[in-house]
Amino acid sequence: MIDSLLIANRGEIARRIIRTAKRLGIRTIAVHSDVDAGMAFVREADEALPIGPAPARDSYLRQDRILEAASKSGAQAIHPGYGFLSENAEFAEAVIAVGLVWVGAPAAAIRAMGLKDAAKQRMIAAGVPVTPGYLGEDQSPERLQREADAIGYPVLIKAVAGGGGKGMRRVERSENFLTALASCRREAASSFGDDRVLIEKYILSPRHIEVQVFGDTKGNVVHLFERDCSLQRRHQKVIEEAPAPGMDAVTRDAVCQAAVKAARAVDYVGAGTIEFIADASEGLRANRIWFMEMNTRLQVEHPVTEAITGQDLVEWQLRVASGEPLPLNQDQLSITGWAMEARLYAENPANGFLPSIGRLDHLRLPETLRIDSGVEEGDEVTPHYDPMLAKLISHSASRQEAIRELCDGVRKVEVWPVHSNAGFLVRTLRYPDFLSGAVDTGFIERHTEDLVASGEPDEQVLQAAAAALLPRKTSDVWTALTGFRLNAECDRQVAVEVGNKPYLVRMQDVPSTVRSNNGVVFLNGEAWEIGLPRAGQSGHGTGAGDGAIMAPMPGIVIAVSVAEGDTVRRGQPLIVLEAMKMEQVLHAPFDGQVAELRASQGSQVVEGSLLVRIEGEG
Template sequence: MFKRILIANRGEIACRVIATARRLGVETVAVYSDADAAALHVAMADRAVRLGPAPARDSYLRADLILEAAKATGAEAIHPGYGFLSENADFAEACEKAGVVFIGPPASAIRAMGSKSEAKALMDKAGVPLTPGYHGADQDPAHLQAEADRIGYPVLIKASAGGGGKGMRLVETSADFEEALASCKREASASFGDDKVLVERFVTRPRHIEMQVFADSYGNAVHLFERDCSIQRRHQKVVEEATAPGMPEDLRQRMGEAAVAAALAVGYQGAGTVEFIAETASDGTPGDFFFMEMNTRLQVEHPVTEMVTGQDLVEWQLRVASGEPLPLMQEEIYDYGHAIEVRLYAEDPDGGFLPSIGVLNHLRFPQDSEGIRIDTGVRQGDEISPHYDPMIAKLIAYGPNRDVAIARLLAALRETEVAGIATNRDFLIRVLSQEDFSEGLLDTGFIAAREEMLLPGRPRADDIVLAMATLIELDGEARKARARAATGGDPYSPWARADGWRLNDAGPVDLKFKDFDGERSIRTRHHHGAWHCRVDDGAEIEATLLSVTDDFLEARIDGDRRTLGYSRSETQTGDRLTLFYGADTFVLDRLDPLASATGGDQSDHALTAPMPGKVTAIFVAAGDTVTAGQSLMILEAMKMEHTIKAPADGTVDALPFAVGDQVTDGAVLISFAEE
């Protein structure tokens, strides 16, 4: 076993590798960019080496700097994690030349599987089932369209060097092919430096099922069963589980044999994942399957495999890379129970799933919950930057069966609280709560077919939520009053109280909140130990404060005990409350009439950049008349294309930026005539 390894990655995967290395007594070296100087993985490692500025191309993608760090620290091996250089054959070769072990497959295997076209040719020779399509070298757009027309629509255009859902477009008709191809090539070039694509028949009711494989340097190869990754959005995985629901045993055996054959065909070593697409019956049962690709690295979703097999896949990686044989042979590997994983992202589902950039003002995960595992690389106070993937954490639940695993994961999500940025927490809860999901009726179109239910829009705070927000604010005022009295006045004076006390009568206290839907008014009176709240001149609610801390409230609302978690932060116009109530997250701004409203809202006649990025396409010009929903511009951020659309009918007044320009968060992209 190695004595010291370097981890050429960041975030939760770096922390994950460090945890196993520490358990095995292996020292770890972290690397970091300027943006990650105070990151969790840097704090966890035994040593840490700065690479360079924040952009990945100047830090985590600098193979030369990483190898220099390994040499300077005496690291015997490099674990690449996933992403960055994990599937870079040149880096694997450079490690070998430098005398450092690359904890992954040989460069030849990475190259063989790095091109989807070449990989499919190899799999065809190995007898692995393939999806009908075009995987050739002729990239002329007219030829590609002719091939798509021959295959028959719908087809899927995929970046040949792609992965992670980037550089992929579903095309329903021949008329849409040209535009989709151009967009796919742009994204592929930006993400992978290679705009080659392949075209395949789109399976109309597909399930995405993948096999975890492992091979050593002695010619042994095994699989550790399958994972179902069918719940996806824009070809990016949202929910992963092991094993696949409704998987017939004979299909599992055939798919496992095909996956092992794929690994052996390329002389594989270490951890890998062979991904298949499976035709699905109306009852959700998978049937015929086709090879999609092989990921020559550890997968993001590997924890669900670990939980059902009881194996540590990172430990397996370290042992195989250090020259040991596989820890177990195929007949010694068993699966128990069921595990499900979701990816908690800093993104706004109600804003087109755009990444959300900012500081994690408040971060709470469930503590010591049975069957729950949290893999994260951030802490409260850390910043989600525009430079890297916006994942906050992976929440994984295990149970003796699938129903228990789902219930545990739902409970864990409801106990998870994030404030300061938008997240997909509520969206994940809605996905897991779908009856079809519980019944195992899965396919890759699951989310798209249920958008109205899964994306109902931001929830409007009801009277109960507003009453509890009022209790939080009134308690905060009372604390401030007591603090002022303690520092310069009489703490027992009735004038130091903020509970509505008056000499002759319980006077009213008026509060105003603002959410996405406008202002909300609450008038309260304190009477016989309770607050009587009237919301927007509607019905009156009786609210009694039972207990409150800096982030948790317990109250009795009209006789019923209610609890919620919350976070308070300050804005230019007053307090901001983020409330976590059941499956919903609410953001309310307390409006202070005495506060100076500097800055103000953005103009109603302009579209601003939701994050830093680069303008890659503009479809309109000044003076053009546009309609609501029309595509106006494409902004590339985090190597993904985001289409900026018109929120309403209007006339374009000005376009401050040109194609190729970099824009900052909040910059005006398009302004409209006031009429």
């Protein structure tokens, strides 16, 4: 077994690796950017070394600084976690070249599976079914357009070097293809340094099924069954579960054996995931499931596999990297119960799920669930990294029990003043179609209106706000005048402000599920700021209705397609903003003329700043 381990990552996964390594008696070394110096994973490591400024390109993506830290600390091995350099073949080779142990996939396997077009060609040769599409070398827009037209719409444009949902665009009609292609290529170049794409037929009722595989240096490969990751938003997974609902034994055996075949085709070692796309229009069937890609690393959703198999996959990684055989063979692995994971993000569902940044002044996570988190109360959510706050995981005897346990836990989440998606997760877990297992990758898009809060507090929230703002109870009836009446039933009405709007509330009993803390009410994952009404409050602000287009999030302006004085039409793209490697296109709210333009390509903007103002025609 290795004796010292440097973790070349941050946040939740770094913390998880540190805890498993310590349990095995391995000394841990954390590297961190300047902005992460006070984070939990840094405090929990045996040693911590700074490697540069906040931007990942200046710290967590700096191979030289990570290797220098490994040398300085005397680390014997490097674990890359997921993201950042975890699927970088050059880094894997550099680690091995200086005599360190690489706790990850072989560089050859990373290369073989890293480019989606080449990976599909290899899978075809290995007899693994793949999705119909175009994998050619000709990357001219004209050729790609012709191929997409020939495949038939809708199609999916995917970055060849992509992953994590970046560099993907669904195109419904031929006339939209070139615009989507340009956007996809910009994002691919920004995220991966490679703007090449492939085209796939878009499956209309797609389920995202993935299989956890594991290989060792002795030639052994096993699978640890499947996960269903169909519940996605912008190709980013939101809720994952294992096993997959509706998966019968015959189909499970077929897809899991295909995954093992795929791993063997590249002589795979370590933890990996073979991702499949299934046409679920008639249920899961072995002949309607196709290889999509391989992630040559540990996945964010690995805890659900750990739960149903009873295995610690990080421990497996460390043992395999140390030269040991796999801890179990295929016959020793089985499924027990049902597990489900929800990703808690710092984002605002009511504002298009845009990331929310700031200090976590108040953070409460449920004690009834397994929590994998990289943040604690008082930490800062910055614009530099993925905004995931925590993974919340349940494990019960059945799918319905796992849902109920997870939902009860998520309802108790309290986050303030940073926005979170906890309320959105609660509504999703309660949604009838989700409860019945009728889920595909378009689920959230179809049901967004039902899953995102209306922005208006319900009666329970108003009651809790009123109760929290009432004067303290006293036995003196002459000083406790709230609701005082002579010869009449007590009729308590309280004027309150909830979410910056005034309400008059008739007091009733406050449900026990509602909690309040320091001017905030929490209910079912939602957070509401409360206070006494303020004189002169209008409740109105500047927005798209008056032609002022504000920055919905802090970020960098990567494209400006208009100039002052230009005539624009409603819905016309004006500005493309990028934050956390995610593009946000801002459109004209109505027909008119560009009266003011404050944005320029390459400029950094803050949330709420004016970018462009449109004046209506006439």
